[in-house]
Amino acid sequence: MKYPALLNFRDVLPQLDEFDCIIDARSESEYALDHIPGAINCPVLNDEERIRVGTMYKQVNPFEAKKVGAGLVAKNIARHIEEKWLDKPREWKPLVYCWRGGNRSGSMAHILAKIGWPVVQLDGGYKAYRAHVSEALSEPPAHTFKVICGTTGSGKSRLLEVMAGIGAQVLDLEQLAAHRGSVLGHLPSQPQPSQKMFESMVWHTLRGFDTSLPVFVESESKKVGNLRVPDAVMAKMRQSPCVSLSLSRENRVRLLMEDYEHFTQSPEMLNAQLDCLVKLHGREKIDSWHGMANSGRMPELVAQLLAEHYDPAYLKSIDRNFVQFDKAEVVELGDISKDDFLAAARRLHPPSA
The missing domain is CATH 3.40.50 (Rossmann fold)
Incomplete structure (x- = not known):
C-alpha cells in the first residue's frame, strides 16, 4: 500500500483499534466538541490561528492567506513531531483526520509518510465519522x-x-x-x-x-x-x-x-x-x-x-x-x-x- 493511504471510514472501522495513534488535526475547540474516542488532539492550526488565516482569506486574498497558513501548519506539525513522535519506530501506524479529510490532515499525513511511517488519512474526516455514528445509533x-x-x-x-x-x-x-x-x-x-x-x-x-x-x-x-x-x-x-x-x-x-x-x-x-x-x-x-x-x-x-x-x-x-x-x-x-x-x-x- 502506498502511504499516506486515503481510506473511508467504512474501511477504517474494522482496524480502528489497531492504529498505534489516532490523531485529530483540528483545532482544540473542534476536538472538545466531539472526536473519535481515543484520539489525541494535535492541531495543525489552533483556534486563534484559524481565525487569523480565515480572516485574511476573506479580507485580503486566498494566496496571501495560504502562505501564512502554510508557515503556521509547518511549524505546528514540526512541534508535534519533536514533542510526541521522535521516539516512534518505523512500524508506528497512525490514523490522521481533520474536519473533512482535506488540507489539515493531508498536510500532516504527507509529512508523516515522507518520514517513513505507514500513515492513514481518513477520507471525509470527522464528518464521515460523525455520519457513521449517527446512522449506527439510529x-x-x-x-x-x-x-x-x-x-x-x-x-x-x-x-x-x-x-x-x-x-x-x-x-x-x-x-x-x-x-x-x-x-x-x-x-x-x-x-x-x-x-x-x-x-x-x-x-x-x-x-x-x-x-x-x-x-x-x-x-x-x-x-x-x-x-x-x-x-x-x-x-x-x-x-x-x-x-x-x-x-x-x-x-x-x-x-x-x-x-x-x-x-x-x-x-x-x-x-x-x-x-x-x-x-x-x-x-x-x-x-x-x-x-x-x-x-x-x-x-x-x-x-x-x-x-x-x-x-x-x-x-x-x-x-x-x-x-x-x-x-x-x-x-x-x-x-x-x-x-x-x-x-x-x-x-x-x-x-x-
Missing part, C-alpha cells in the same frame, strides 16, 4: 439489555460500577454523561460533554461489546441532565428485561448522603437546585426544605425528598416506561457495603458468565 442496538431498576438511592450506579469491575458488559449512561440523572444530579467538578461527544461514547462502548452476552444498563429517563439518550437505544432499553434493586429507605438515605456529600458542604448549591421543584411542590414546601439544608438537617431532608418527590415519581413512571418491569428479577441489598454490592453483582453476572 438503529436498535443488536445487544440484549438487562435494565437495572430501583428507586433513587437504591444503588443502581454502584452496582453497575461493581459489575463492570468483575467483567460484566455495562453501559453506564450516567458516567458517560457526567450526571447522576436527577434534578440534583449535576456533578460540580465535571461538566457534561456535548451531545455529540456523549453519542460518540455510547457508540464506542456498544461497539466493544460481545452481542452474545447481555449489556447491563440503568433505567434512565430520556434525558440525563442536558443530554438526550439516543432514541433507538432508549426504545430498546424500555422493551428489555428488568432487574429490580431493593434497598431499605434508611440505607438509601445513607447512600445518598455519601454520594451527594458536595451538597452537605454547600447548602446554597443544593437550595438552588431545589428551586427547580417549585412548580411541583410549591414555594412553601421548597422553603421548608431550604430551612432543613441551611440548618444541617440533611438526613431528614433526604428522607423527605425520597418520600415526597423521588419515590412517587418513580412509581408513577417505571411500569409505564419499562414494559417488562412487572416480571423483573428482584435483588435485595441488606446494606450498602462493598460486599453487599459484590454479592448482588455476582448473582447477576456469575463467575462463569
Whole structure:
C-alpha cells in the first residue's frame, strides 16, 4: 500500500483499534466538541490561528492567506513531531483526520509518510465519522439489555460500577454523561460533554461489546441532565428485561448522603437546585426544605425528598416506561457495603458468565 493511504471510514472501522495513534488535526475547540474516542488532539492550526488565516482569506486574498497558513501548519506539525513522535519506530501506524479529510490532515499525513511511517488519512474526516455514528445509533442496538431498576438511592450506579469491575458488559449512561440523572444530579467538578461527544461514547462502548452476552444498563429517563439518550437505544432499553434493586429507605438515605456529600458542604448549591421543584411542590414546601439544608438537617431532608418527590415519581413512571418491569428479577441489598454490592453483582453476572 502506498502511504499516506486515503481510506473511508467504512474501511477504517474494522482496524480502528489497531492504529498505534489516532490523531485529530483540528483545532482544540473542534476536538472538545466531539472526536473519535481515543484520539489525541494535535492541531495543525489552533483556534486563534484559524481565525487569523480565515480572516485574511476573506479580507485580503486566498494566496496571501495560504502562505501564512502554510508557515503556521509547518511549524505546528514540526512541534508535534519533536514533542510526541521522535521516539516512534518505523512500524508506528497512525490514523490522521481533520474536519473533512482535506488540507489539515493531508498536510500532516504527507509529512508523516515522507518520514517513513505507514500513515492513514481518513477520507471525509470527522464528518464521515460523525455520519457513521449517527446512522449506527439510529438503529436498535443488536445487544440484549438487562435494565437495572430501583428507586433513587437504591444503588443502581454502584452496582453497575461493581459489575463492570468483575467483567460484566455495562453501559453506564450516567458516567458517560457526567450526571447522576436527577434534578440534583449535576456533578460540580465535571461538566457534561456535548451531545455529540456523549453519542460518540455510547457508540464506542456498544461497539466493544460481545452481542452474545447481555449489556447491563440503568433505567434512565430520556434525558440525563442536558443530554438526550439516543432514541433507538432508549426504545430498546424500555422493551428489555428488568432487574429490580431493593434497598431499605434508611440505607438509601445513607447512600445518598455519601454520594451527594458536595451538597452537605454547600447548602446554597443544593437550595438552588431545589428551586427547580417549585412548580411541583410549591414555594412553601421548597422553603421548608431550604430551612432543613441551611440548618444541617440533611438526613431528614433526604428522607423527605425520597418520600415526597423521588419515590412517587418513580412509581408513577417505571411500569409505564419499562414494559417488562412487572416480571423483573428482584435483588435485595441488606446494606450498602462493598460486599453487599459484590454479592448482588455476582448473582447477576456469575463467575462463569
